[in-house]
Amino acid sequence: MGKTHLGFAIALLSACGGAQPAATPASPPQTTAPLGSSSAGAPAVAAPSPASSDGELLSAAESVDFCVRLHEQMVPCAPEFIDLTMDLRAKYFPEFAQKIATPESRASAKKIGIDEVMADGAGPLEPRRKRCQEYVEHGPPTPRSAPLQMEPCFAKQACGEKIECMRPVMEARFQARKAGEK
Numbered sequence: 001m002g003k004t005h006l007g008f009a010i011a012l013l014s015a016c017g018g019a020q021p022a023a024t025p026a027s028p029p030q031t032t033a034p035l036g037s038s039s040a041g042a043p044a045v046a047a048p049s050p051a052s053s054d055g056e057l058l059s060a061a062e063s064v065d066f067c068v069r070l071h072e073q074m075v076p077c078a079p080e081f082i083d084l085t086m087d088l089r090a091k092y093f094p095e096f097a098q099k100i101a102t103p104e105s106r107a108s109a110k111k112i113g114i115d116e117v118m119a120d121g122a123g124p125l126e127p128r129r130k131r132c133q134e135y136v137e138h139g140p141p142t143p144r145s146a147p148l149q150m151e152p153c154f155a156k157q158a159c160g161e162k163i164e165c166m167r168p169v170m171e172a173r174f175q176a177r178k179a180g181e182k
Contacts (some may be wrong), residue, residue, distance in 0.1 A: 058142040060133075066147045067132035069154075071121035077159035078121075080112035084163050088171055092178040138177035 058066060074081040086109060090097035100106040122133050136142075146169055153165035 049149045056144055058144055058146070061134055062147075063136045063142045064129055064132045066142060066150075067120075067135055068125070068128055069147070070150065071117060071128065071132070073121070073150075073154045073162075074117050075121035077162055078117040079110070080159045080163045081117060081166075082110050084112065084170060086113065088174040092174045096171060140173065140180050143172075146173075 086096075086100060090100060098121070100109050114115055120128055149169045150166060153162050153169075156162040
């Protein structure tokens with residue numbers, strides 16, 4: 001991924017969130033099943049543990065797991081997900097709203113965003129985990145409640161329903177990101 005694309009992705013998708021530093025390094029999971037669950041024959045991604053420093057935020061490893069899962073879930077709904085993230089980013093960051101003010105600039109940003117979702121949600125796991133680690137490092141901490149709030153959304157088949165279900169969680173992430181800039 002080029003530096004320009006990474007910069008756009010971090011700016012657009014850093015609502016995936018950051019994390020509290022983990023007390024001890026955790027080994028990365030080999031699956032991206034829902035946090036705390038297991039699929040037949042595959043180890044489960046560790047459930048969020050109360051070991052994070054304040055109990056309210058995911059650790060860095062948990063945040064990466066959540067980011068990977070989020071992007072995997074968004075592949076079939078990439079255009080709708082990017083519309084949501086662009087709308088929220090424009091709402092909270094007026095300078096971004098100016099950058100996508102014309103139909104042409106919005107279409108260009110949307111294409112880049114969709115390409116990023118596809119790269120972040122499909123293909124070999126390790127490069128996707130690395131990108132999510134970068135998002136986590138540049139985003140606000142991830143509330144422990146976010147994965148639990150998102151799982152019912154991920155279960156929805158229709159993209160419109162899935163995205164609208166996710167909207168409150170995603171909006172809270174953009175609000176946190178804006179608050180962190182002060």
